[in-house]
Amino acid sequence: MSPYRLYLLVCGLGSFAGRTAFTLNLVYQATVVGLSPLQLVLVGTVMEGVCFVAQVPTGVIADVVSRRLSVIVGYLLMGVGLLVWGLFPSFAAVLVANVIWSIGAVCVDGAEEAWAADEIEPDRVTSAFVRGGQVGQAGSLLGILAAIVLAYAGLAVPIVVGGALTLALGVLVMVFMKEERWTPTATTHxxxxxxxxxxxxxxxxxxxxxxxxxxxxxxxxxxxxxxxxxxxxxxxxxxxxxxxxxxxxxxxxxxxxxxxxxxxxxxxxxxxxxxxxxxxxxxxxxxxxxxxxxxxxxxxxxxxxxxxxxxxxxxxxxxxxxxxxxxxxxxxxxxxxxxxxxxxxxxxxxxxxxxxxxxxxxxxxxxxxxxxxxxxxxxxxxxxxxxxxxxxxxxxxxxxxxx
Structure with a gap:
C-alpha cells in the first residue's frame, strides 16, 4: 500500500473509530458509570494533564527515534484505553483508561502528519492533507451513525467497538506503514x-x-x-x-x-x-x-x-x-x-x-x-x-x- 493511500485510510478509519467511541461517551459516563459533575470534570482534567506532561517525551520519540514507532504505539494504546473505558464501568477504570488513551493520542498527534510529509511524494503531500481532512470528516459522520445504532445494544458498546477498531488500525499500521525516507532531524539539545x-x-x-x-x-x-x-x-x-x-x-x-x-x-x-x-x-x-x-x-x-x-x-x-x-x-x-x-x-x-x-x-x-x-x-x-x-x-x- 502506498503511503498516500495508507494515510487516507488511517484518516478515515481513525476518525470513524474515534467518533464511534466518543459520540455518546459522556452520556455513558453520566448514566452507566454514574459519575458526578465533579468526577466528570476531573476525568477531563486528568486527560489534559497527561497530554501536557507526555507532549515532550513523545515528541522526542517521534523526532529522534521513529515516527512509525510513535504512530503504532499510539494507536495500540488508544485502543487499549477505549476497551478499558467501555468494559469496566467505574470511576477508577475510567481514570486509568484516560491515562492510557491520552498517552496514545499524544504519540499519534504530530507524528502521523510528520510521517506523511516525509514518505508521500512531495507533489502529493498537500493533496494528501486536504483529502485526508475530507475523508476524516466523512469517517466522523459515519461514526456518529454507527454510535447511534450500536448504542441500542448498550451505551458501552460503541466505546468497545471503537476501541477494537483502533487496535485493528494499530495492527494495520504496523503491517503496512514503511519508513524509508525519514532520517532523524533533531537532537534533544x-x-x-x-x-x-x-x-x-x-x-x-x-x-x-x-x-x-x-x-x-x-x-x-x-x-x-x-x-x-x-x-x-x-x-x-x-x-x-x-x-x-x-x-x-x-x-x-x-x-x-x-x-x-x-x-x-x-x-x-x-x-x-x-x-x-x-x-x-x-x-x-x-x-x-x-x-x-x-x-x-x-x-x-x-x-x-x-x-x-x-x-x-x-x-x-x-x-x-x-x-x-x-x-x-x-x-x-x-x-x-x-x-x-x-x-x-x-x-x-x-x-x-x-x-x-x-x-x-x-x-x-x-x-x-x-x-x-x-x-x-x-x-x-x-x-x-x-x-x-x-x-x-x-x-x-x-x-x-x-x-
Whole structure:
C-alpha cells in the first residue's frame, strides 16, 4: 500500500473509530458509570494533564527515534484505553483508561502528519492533507451513525467497538506503514534550543503574548463545557431515545461545522492579523454569551440552539487562531509558537476544570457551565488587545482561503 493511500485510510478509519467511541461517551459516563459533575470534570482534567506532561517525551520519540514507532504505539494504546473505558464501568477504570488513551493520542498527534510529509511524494503531500481532512470528516459522520445504532445494544458498546477498531488500525499500521525516507532531524539539545527561541519570541511580542494569555483563559472555559454540556441536557431529554437525541445533535453539529468553517475561511483570505484577531475576539465574545445563556437556560428549545451555537463557534475559532498565528510568526519559530499556544490551552483546561466541577457539584451543572462562560471573557479582552497591537500582514506569509 502506498503511503498516500495508507494515510487516507488511517484518516478515515481513525476518525470513524474515534467518533464511534466518543459520540455518546459522556452520556455513558453520566448514566452507566454514574459519575458526578465533579468526577466528570476531573476525568477531563486528568486527560489534559497527561497530554501536557507526555507532549515532550513523545515528541522526542517521534523526532529522534521513529515516527512509525510513535504512530503504532499510539494507536495500540488508544485502543487499549477505549476497551478499558467501555468494559469496566467505574470511576477508577475510567481514570486509568484516560491515562492510557491520552498517552496514545499524544504519540499519534504530530507524528502521523510528520510521517506523511516525509514518505508521500512531495507533489502529493498537500493533496494528501486536504483529502485526508475530507475523508476524516466523512469517517466522523459515519461514526456518529454507527454510535447511534450500536448504542441500542448498550451505551458501552460503541466505546468497545471503537476501541477494537483502533487496535485493528494499530495492527494495520504496523503491517503496512514503511519508513524509508525519514532520517532523524533533531537532537534533544537542538529541541531544547528551539523551545527557548520560541519562548523568547512570545515574550518579545505583545501580540503573541496576548494570544497565548488569551488561549489560557479559553482553556479555562472549555473543559467545563466539554464535560458538562451533555449531562446538563439529559433532564431535558425526558422519554425521548437518548441515542437518537445526542446522536442527532452530534450529526447536526458536525454538518454545521463543515459549513461554518467554510464561511469563516472566506473571511480570512487576506490573512491580515488585525482583522483576523478582531474576528476571533468577536467569535469568542459570542461564544461566552451563548455559554452563559446555555447554563442559565431552563427549557429544551432554548438550551439546544445555544448548545449547538457554542459548538459551532468553537469549531470556527480553531482555523481563525491558526491563520492568526501563521500571519504573526516567523517561519523559524512558527512550529514552536504553535506548541507553546497548545500548552497554554492545556494548562488552562487543567486549571479551569476543578473549580467549574466544584460549582457544578455544589450548586448545579448549569451554574458550572455559566462560570465556564465567565472564564472566557478575559480571553475576549486579551484577543481584542492583541488584535490592536497587530502589524500589517507579513510579506512572507500567504494565507490561502480555506476550502
Amino acid at each position: 537542538s529541541m531544547r534550543r528551539q523551545v527557548v527561541a520560541g519562548g523568547r519570541a512570545v515574550r518579545g511580542s505583545t501580540l503573541l503574548a496576548g494570544i497565548v494569555a488569551g488561549t489560557f483563559f479559553a482553556g479555562l472555559s472549555s473543559e467545563g463545557f466539554d464535560r458538562l454540556s451533555q449531562p446538563f441536557l439529559l433532564p431535558f431529554v425526558g422519554d425521548r431515545p437518548i441515542e437518537l437525541v445526542f446522536g442527532g445533535l452530534a450529526m447536526v453539529a458536525a454538518l454545521g461545522s463543515i459549513v461554518v468553517t467554510g464561511l469563516v475561511g472566506r473571511r480570512l483570505h487576506d490573512g491580515h492579523p488585525r482583522r483576523v484577531g478582531r474576528l476571533l475576539a468577536v467569535v469568542e465574545g459570542v461564544t461566552a454569551a451563548a455559554m452563559i445563556g446555555f447554563g442559565l437556560s431552563g427549557q429544551w428549545w432554548v438550551a439546544v440552539p445555544l448548545y449547538l451555537l457554542v459548538r459551532l463557534l468553537r469549531d470556527a475559532a480553531d482555523p481563525i487562531m491558526s491563520v492568526w498565528l501563521v500571519s504573526a510568526t516567523e517561519a523559524g519559530s512558527r512550529a514552536t509558537v504553535f506548541s507553546i499556544q497548545a500548552q497554554a490551552d492545556a494548562l488552562g483546561q487543567i486549571a479551569g476544570g476543578p473549580p467549574v466541577g466544584v460549582v457544578a457539584q455544589r450548586a448545579s451543572i448549569g451554574a458550572g457551565i455559566s462560570v465556564a462562560g465567565l472564564f472566557l471573557l478575559p480571553a475576549v479582552a486579551l484577543f481584542g488587545l492583541a488584535a490592536r497591537s497587530s502589524d500589517p500582514v507579513r510579506a512572507d506569509v500567504v494565507v490561502e482561503p480555506l476550502p
